[in-house]
Amino acid sequence: MKIRLRGNSIRYRLDKVDMELLEATGKAESITHIGASALHFCLRGKDIADPVIKMEHDGVHLLLPLSRLAAWYAPDQVGFELVLPNADGSELTILVEKDFKCLTDRNEDDSQAFDNPMAGKNC
Structure with a gap:
């Protein structure tokens, strides 16, 4: 799983292994x-109506409704966005996406990433 933090946003990008774990066990983590010390990020499917994110000890835990995840497992679904309120009145934007193979070589192992729909196309 890749995590990007920027301002009041968190972007989760899951590869094939992460997706298989999430679907089979209800949990994916990094x-x-x-x-x-260790910094822990966890996505977990729960039988809840609305998503919840919380920071506990050494980690960030995102709880997602099972119905939202079930729709996302479809091959044609890339990801989804959540906007959750913070206690101070601000908002936290969360993106949860499938991780695609890079179009340019970054010297990273992306063998478990999803095929990039833009591969072979001219930009």
Whole structure:
């Protein structure tokens, strides 16, 4: 799973392995070790009506309605956006997307990424 933080937004990009885990177990996660500590991001499907995000100890936990995830598993669905209110009146934008293979070489292993629909097309 790739995570991008920018301002009041979090972007989750899941590859094929992440998607399979999420669909099979209801959970996908990413852990980054920083010295003796770890930063943990977790997406979890729950039988809830509305999405919830919370920060606990060393991690960010995004709980998503099972119905939202079921629709997203379809091959033609790239992702979805959520806008959640913060306690201070601001909003947090969350993007959850399938991770596509890069169109240019970035010297990264994207063997588990989804085929990029723009591959072979002129921009």
